[in-house]
Every structure is written in C-alpha cells, then in structure tokens.
Amino acid sequence: MGIMGDSLDKATEATFTRPIPKTAPAQMRFLVKQEKGSTKAVARRLGVSQRTVERYLTGQFKRPRKDLAARLADEVRKDWQPRVRARARKQAATATGIVIETRARFGFTAAPGSTDDGRIRLITQHLPPAYAARLFEAQSTGATEQQLRDIAAEGFQEIYFKDSGRRADGLLVEFTDIDYVEMDF
Secondary structure, eight states: OOOOHHHHHHHHTTTTTSSSOOOOHHHHHHHHHHTTOOHHHHHHHSSOOHHHHHHHHHHSSSOOHHHHHHHHHHHHHHOOHHHHHHHHHHIIIIIEEEEEEEEEEEEEEOOOSSSOOOOEEEEEEEHHHHHHHHHHHHHHOOOOOHHHHHHHHHHIIIIISSSSTTSOOTTTEEEEEEEEEEEEE
C-alpha cells in the first residue's frame, strides 16, 4: 500500500485498547486461533513452512528472524481487535471526522491573475465525517494510492482552501509530492 493507506492503517492501530501480543509464540497462537486452528493457513500467510509454525506453538522456536518477526507483527495487527477498529472507523465516518497532517506540494488551477504555482505546505486540517467515510470506503474496496490522494485533495480543497465555499470559487487543488501524512480520528 502507499503512504495514504499506511497512514490510515496507523491511525486505526492507534485506536486499539490493548497492545498486540509481545512474544512470537503468543502471536502465532493468536494467528492460529484466527485461522480456526489451521497451521497451514498461518504458514501461507507468513511465507514459512507449516512445521515452523508448529515449532513456535510448542515453544521450540521463540525468537524469529527480523523479517519473519515483522511479517508476524503485521499479520497480527491486521486481525487485532476488529470490533474496536470498526467502532472507531464508524465513529469517524459518522460523527467526528478525521484530522490529516501533511507536508506536501499543493498546486492550483484558479482564475487568471492568481498564483497557481505549486509549493510545499505544512497543513493540519480536520475533515468532516463525509470525507472520512469516503476514505475508509475507498480503502476497503481496494482503491489505489492516487484515488485516496484525490479524496484527501478534495477535502483540503473544500475545507482549507475554499473555506467551506466562502471563497475561491472554481479553485481546483492538486495534492502531490507528499513528504509525510499522519491521520488521526
């Protein structure tokens, strides 16, 4: 996934009420439970042999290689606290909205005589629930990084640059060259 999708995932992880299991055997047990006892399915998800998964479950292996440890933690995060994750996303999509902090290049298509040269800006902006809902929906349906950027750009355009329709009628915003994006809801 790209920078926008990763930022949405990190924001979702911040809503967890409990940390993920710390040890590799505990993480393996969690994944096996999620896969309804299938060590073969867990092995496929992690890209290891079924026997390796079984060794972690019996305690023969306790410390995975760095690459396996990262994949293991990522897979656990994907399935960790699904109801908490869903509740937080629903709250953001219906009531609270989402806050996006970014440093990126914003360019404009505007009326003649105005500056439309793109420049790097640091913006922290609260976007209404409608934009949060669109971002979550797009991410869940497998939208591309560019589609997620377009939704965020539209939100910045309407809320930040057009001041909710009070100025800059006809302004179109381009959201490019993202240095970083952090989201919170």
